[in-house]
Every structure is written in structure tokens, then in C-alpha cells.
Amino acid sequence: MRFSLACVATLFCASTAIAGSTPHGFGAFNKVRSPTIEKREPGQPFHNAKLQKRASRWLTEKTKEFAVNGTGIPDVPFDIGESYAGLLPISDDPNETRELFFWFFPSTNPNPGEEITIWFNGGPGCSSLSGLLTENGPFVWDAGTLAPTPNPYTWVNLTNMVWVEQPVGVGFTQGTPNITNEVELGLEFIGFYKQFVDTFDVHKWKVYLTGESYAGFYVPYIADAFITADDTDYYNLAGVGINDPIIGDETNQQQVVQLAFVEYWNNLFYLNETFLDEMRAHNEFCNYTQYQEKYLTFPPPQEPFPVLPDPYASEDYTCDQFDNFYSAIIAVNPCYNIYHITETCPHPYSVLGIVNTGDYSPPGATVYFNRTDVQKAIHAPVGTNWMQCTDVNVFGDGENNNQSRSDQSLGPAQNGVLARVIDYTNNTIIGSGNLDMLLNTNGTLLAIQNMTWGGKQGLQEYPGTPLYAPYHPETNLGFPTGAGELGFWGSERGLTFYQTQLAGHELPEYAPGVAYRMLEILLGRIENFSVVSDFTTQSGNYTGNSTIYRRSMEMPSYFQ
Numbered sequence: 001m002r003f004s005l006a007c008v009a010t011l012f013c014a015s016t017a018i019a020g021s022t023p024h025g026f027g028a029f030n031k032v033r034s035p036t037i038e039k040r041e042p043g044q045p046f047h048n049a050k051l052q053k054r055a056s057r058w059l060t061e062k063t064k065e066f067a068v069n070g071t072g073i074p075d076v077p078f079d080i081g082e083s084y085a086g087l088l089p090i091s092d093d094p095n096e097t098r099e100l101f102f103w104f105f106p107s108t109n110p111n112p113g114e115e116i117t118i119w120f121n122g123g124p125g126c127s128s129l130s131g132l133l134t135e136n137g138p139f140v141w142d143a144g145t146l147a148p149t150p151n152p153y154t155w156v157n158l159t160n161m162v163w164v165e166q167p168v169g170v171g172f173t174q175g176t177p178n179i180t181n182e183v184e185l186g187l188e189f190i191g192f193y194k195q196f197v198d199t200f201d202v203h204k205w206k207v208y209l210t211g212e213s214y215a216g217f218y219v220p221y222i223a224d225a226f227i228t229a230d231d232t233d234y235y236n237l238a239g240v241g242i243n244d245p246i247i248g249d250e251t252n253q254q255q256v257v258q259l260a261f262v263e264y265w266n267n268l269f270y271l272n273e274t275f276l277d278e279m280r281a282h283n284e285f286c287n288y289t290q291y292q293e294k295y296l297t298f299p300p301p302q303e304p305f306p307v308l309p310d311p312y313a314s315e316d317y318t319c320d321q322f323d324n325f326y327s328a329i330i331a332v333n334p335c336y337n338i339y340h341i342t343e344t345c346p347h348p349y350s351v352l353g354i355v356n357t358g359d360y361s362p363p364g365a366t367v368y369f370n371r372t373d374v375q376k377a378i379h380a381p382v383g384t385n386w387m388q389c390t391d392v393n394v395f396g397d398g399e400n401n402n403q404s405r406s407d408q409s410l411g412p413a414q415n416g417v418l419a420r421v422i423d424y425t426n427n428t429i430i431g432s433g434n435l436d437m438l439l440n441t442n443g444t445l446l447a448i449q450n451m452t453w454g455g456k457q458g459l460q461e462y463p464g465t466p467l468y469a470p471y472h473p474e475t476n477l478g479f480p481t482g483a484g485e486l487g488f489w490g491s492e493r494g495l496t497f498y499q500t501q502l503a504g505h506e507l508p509e510y511a512p513g514v515a516y517r518m519l520e521i522l523l524g525r526i527e528n529f530s531v532v533s534d535f536t537t538q539s540g541n542y543t544g545n546s547t548i549y550r551r552s553m554e555m556p557s558y559f560q
């Protein structure tokens, strides 16, 4: 049995650890050995070497108030391991009222290295706890499933992971949001991270920033704040990994590339030819077709790509191809999910609650992180009306209801921020799930092609090398993953781009093996996506020929 925090937390930090077998059963052959018991003082090693070997470096006088009882998580019938959660302020000011919420899981990897990886969900205004609970956390509770299951592809297996709710205004965070742009957001975050480093004593440790969707803004800007702070005691940036990100102009990423996406998937969408012809005409009229032909090329024209008119600012919505298609698709498939286009009815409901109009929540369903017992278990402020994506305007400059304000920053691929991060780290990975309509793969590539880094503009070649994800002995059908060739990748001048075919917007949820491999590459443990090898945390016969790596190919016997 792994040394778990249950043990630490049970005897709460005046804690005790026990080595040796405890007596069980009544058999005369059970030799009863008395266990070695020693009182644990925070920050002090155990005198007994056997105990010390299993003790955690993380439990100290400063961290004990954050310790989470790993066997006490509501509705989770297994030990989630050692973790720490709670609020930390965004500055040293003793009167600081603004605090961010974190949940930190030290790695279960015996040799994770002195490194911390942080995960961010997007929004703006969405909680990173949704990623923990449905994508890369040690336990997952995905939409449509009855109960939480252990996640064999949790990133905690590889490295020390922190999920942070930010900026102020999101989830359990405290204080009044008063920022208006990403530079202020970055300063808020680095203020918090300094407190985290001091609390957990991780000075000089490498930091990897990861995230998804609107974190395509957050992560590069926070990385840039790390670089600008120029203080590797606290902000030792080592790499960046984002997937399905918004990084550039919205019209480019969501409108220009939409027709080609719908045509590619139309056997699934089943839109009629009359309508498609009409949309093709729109696409020409709006100059989208010509734009994609000219600029989505490898290498791209070495010139800044023009910004097209914002279709939402026009009098009619002719050029709003995103919504033109969305309304037609949803007429055919009322349970259509723009984040994961293969979904059909019925609608699976999520314990994270309703995010978009049309999401279904059955009567009586509760939102997991809105439950008092859950809030208590993770040291969250009890009574918070927790929402997966807040209705507070996090860029409202203190005026919560001022919905006219929004993030004043440009996309990080438009103004040199992301390029600076790539050049600084030589270790930036951008991914995309091909079943994502919200931010599709071609749109992300188009944003990349307009960016100049490492002395050149764009990728010079299409990133089309086959991507391999390892076979694995995993049999947890509660959270399985694909294996073998699952997509394509390419890497130029410090930027790696990858796409995986059968993943939606939440890539680590739909393709956990690919996301796990991505993290292995980001952390420098695997060279690239072409490497055919085991996961670094498993060993076996990765070729997939041996029986333990093969699932049964029997046909189902019920034709119901």
C-alpha cells in the first residue's frame, strides 16, 4: 500500500505513521507483530528509517492547513492520494483580499524531478477544477457516468500537478475582480504563485504551464509574466503546453475555417446540398474561401495576415458562418455538442452543472463542487455558489454586471507574446482535437501561420508526421484511451504542433493517452510524438502484439 495522506490526515498532523503489518483475522498462523509507531512533527523527519522512507516531504507547519483527507472525498470510494487545497492571496500584502483557489497533488511518480505543472481551464471565467474532474485529475467524473473513477492517465502519475482557479471571480476565488486585460491577469497569477512557492518550498523548481481553450490567452500571457519577472527563484519557466486554444483573431479561428470543417464532417452532420451551396456562396462573398486558400499554406506568405471584418459587428449575419452552421446542425441533431461533434441524443448530464444554453441537468441533480460536503473536504469557502463558469465578468474592472467590458488584450499569437514564450522556452506544444468545432484544428494552424518566431513566419511544412500513443495494459473501462497512430505532429524552432483525430475540445478527456504522451514530451522524458515506446511510467510490450495489450475483438452477442 502506498503511503497515503489518509494516514497523515487521520491523526491530523500531530500525525503518526505505522510500519509493518497490522494484525488481521483470527487465524492462529497470523503472526502478530506490533507496528512501529512514531509521532509525526510537521517539517521533521521520522527517526525510524522505514517510516521516513514513506513520509511525505510536503506536510509541514506551513502546509498542514491545506492537507486534504484522501479517503474523505464525497462519493469517491477510493483513496485519491496525498493532496493540498485551499486559498492563497495574490500578494504579500497582509490586507490582501484577493485569493485564488488551488488543489495541489504531489506526483505519485517516485522520481518526478524538481518541477511543478499547472493546469488552467478557460472561459474566460471557467474553473480549472472542471479539468481536474473530467480531464487529467487523479479521479474523474465524466458526463453521463454514475460515479467517479480512478484516472489511469492522470498527469499526477508523471509530475507534481496544481489546478488553479483564476482570475479573481472564478469558482472559489475571493475578492472583487478588477482587471481588464491579460497583463493584469498575469500579475495576479504570479503574485499567487509566489505565495505557493513559499508555502510548499519549491523555490527554483521548473514550472510548466498547461491549459485549454481560453487558456490559450492565459497561459502565454502568464508565461510572459514569468519571463518578465526575471526571477528564477520563483518563476523558473520551463515549458508551455496548450490544447484547443484561442490564440489569435476570432474571425480567423472560428469563421474563415468553418465551411471546410463542415464539408469534411458532413457525412456526420448530414446538412443538405442546397444549404451547403448557399453557405459556399457566403464563404466566397465574405472572402473566407480565398483567405484560407492563400494563408493556410506551408510556408505561409511572409506577411502579416489581414484582419477580416468582425461578423458580429455587421448588420446582418451573412458572414457569421459559425452560427449559420451551428443552427443548421442542431436542427438535425438537437444534442449536438460543439466541443465534441460526434455526440448525438440523448444528452449526458454532467455533475459540473450547466454551462451553455441547451445543456441538460435532470431535476434534483446537484453540482459537485457546490456541495457543502465537497467544499469542506477541500478547504473551499463553504456556502460559495460554485459554478463551472462564473456569471461574474472577470474582466469587468470591478463592475461585475458591466457585461460590455471584456478582455482588452490581443491574441498572444497576434502581438509577439506567444512568440516570445516559444523563443524563451524552446519548449512550447500546441495541440488540437479534430472533433472540436468551437476552435478547430485548421483555425489554430491559421493563427500559428501568422506568427513570427525563431526568425521565420509560420510552420514551413504541414505538421503531418504520424503521431503514436502507446499501447498499455489498462483495463479501467471507466476511463479508457486509444493507442497506436492517433494523429499527426510536427515541430519547428521550439514549437510543436499536434492533432489527434478522435478528441473533442477537452483533449485530455477524449484522448487521455495522447495528452499523457504530450506531457511526457513537455517534461523532456520522451523526445517526440513519433517515438514508439511504453509510457515512461509503464513497462511491457508496447507493440500491441501480445495478448495483454489487446482487447477482445468478439462481436457483441445481443442485437438489441
Ligand SMILES: *[C@@H]1O[C@H](CO)[C@@H](O)[C@H](O)[C@H]1NC(C)=O
Binding pocket: 006, 009, 010, 011, 012, 069, 070, 071, 072, 073
Ligand atoms: C478521512 O476520511 C475517512 C473517510 O470518511 C474517515 O474515516 C477519516 O476519519 C477521515 N480522517 C479525518 C482526519 O477526518
Ligand SMILES: *[C@@H]1O[C@H](CO)[C@@H](O)[C@H](O)[C@H]1NC(C)=O
Binding pocket: 093, 094, 095
Ligand atoms: C492594513 O489595514 C489596516 C487597517 O485598515 C491598516 O492600518 C494597515 O496599515 C494596513 N496594512 C498595510 C500593509 O497596508
Ligand SMILES: *[C@@H]1O[C@H](CO)[C@@H](O)[C@H](O)[C@H]1NC(C)=O
Binding pocket: 178, 179, 180, 184
Ligand atoms: C485592484 O484593486 C486592488 C486593491 O484595491 C489594487 O491594489 C489594484 O491596483 C487594482 N488593480 C487594478 C488592475 O486596477
Ligand SMILES: *[C@@H]1O[C@H](CO)[C@@H](O)[C@H](O)[C@H]1NC(C)=O
Binding pocket: 257, 260, 261, 262, 264, 292, 293, 296, 442
Ligand atoms: C483544413 O484545411 C485544408 C486546407 O485548406 C483543407 O483541405 C481541409 O479539408 C481542412 N480540414 C478541415 C477538417 O477543415
Ligand SMILES: *[C@@H]1O[C@H](CO)[C@@H](O)[C@H](O)[C@H]1NC(C)=O
Binding pocket: 285, 286, 287, 309, 319
Ligand atoms: C471581400 O474582398 C473584397 C476585395 O478586397 C472587398 O471589396 C469586399 O468588401 C470584401 N467582402 C467583405 C464581405 O468583407
Ligand SMILES: *[C@@H]1O[C@H](CO)[C@@H](O)[C@H](O)[C@H]1NC(C)=O
Binding pocket: 248, 249, 252, 304, 305, 306, 307, 308, 413, 414, 415, 450, 451
Ligand atoms: C497577424 O499578425 C500581425 C502582427 O504580425 C497582427 O498585427 C495581425 O493582427 C495578425 N492578423 C490576424 C488576422 O490575426
Ligand SMILES: *[C@@H]1O[C@H](CO)[C@@H](O)[C@H](O)[C@H]1NC(C)=O
Binding pocket: 271, 272, 274, 275, 327, 328, 329, 331
Ligand atoms: C436544408 O437545410 C436548411 C438549413 O437547415 C433548411 O432550412 C432546409 O429546410 C433544408 N432543406 C431540406 C429540403 O431539408
Ligand SMILES: *[C@@H]1O[C@H](CO)[C@@H](O)[C@H](O)[C@H]1NC(C)=O
Binding pocket: 353, 366, 367, 370, 383, 384, 385, 386
Ligand atoms: C449552489 O448551492 C446553493 C446553496 O448553497 C444554491 O442556492 C444554488 O442554487 C446552487 N447552485 C447550483 C447551480 O446548483
Ligand SMILES: *[C@@H]1O[C@H](CO)[C@@H](O)[C@H](O)[C@H]1NC(C)=O
Binding pocket: 426, 494
Ligand atoms: C531546442 O530544442 C531542440 C530539441 O527539441 C534542440 O534540438 C535544440 O538544440 C534546442 N535549441 C536551443 C537553442 O536550445
Ligand SMILES: *[C@@H]1O[C@H](CO)[C@@H](O)[C@H](O)[C@H]1NC(C)=O
Binding pocket: 108, 152, 153, 154, 157, 474, 516, 535, 537, 538
Ligand atoms: C498511473 O499510476 C497507476 C497507479 O500507480 C497505474 O495503475 C497506471 O498504470 C499509471 N498510468 C500510466 C499511464 O502509467
Ligand SMILES: *[C@@H]1O[C@H](CO)[C@@H](O)[C@H](O)[C@H]1NC(C)=O
Binding pocket: 543, 544, 545
Ligand atoms: C508486432 O506486429 C507488427 C505488425 O503486425 C510487426 O511489424 C512487429 O514486428 C511485431 N512486433 C513483435 C515484437 O512481434
Ligand SMILES: *[C@@H]1O[C@H](CO)[C@@H](O)[C@H](O)[C@H]1NC(C)=O
Binding pocket: 540, 541, 545, 546, 547
Ligand atoms: C512481446 O510480444 C511478442 C509478440 O507477441 C512476444 O514474442 C514477446 O515475448 C513479448 N515480450 C514480452 C516482454 O512480453
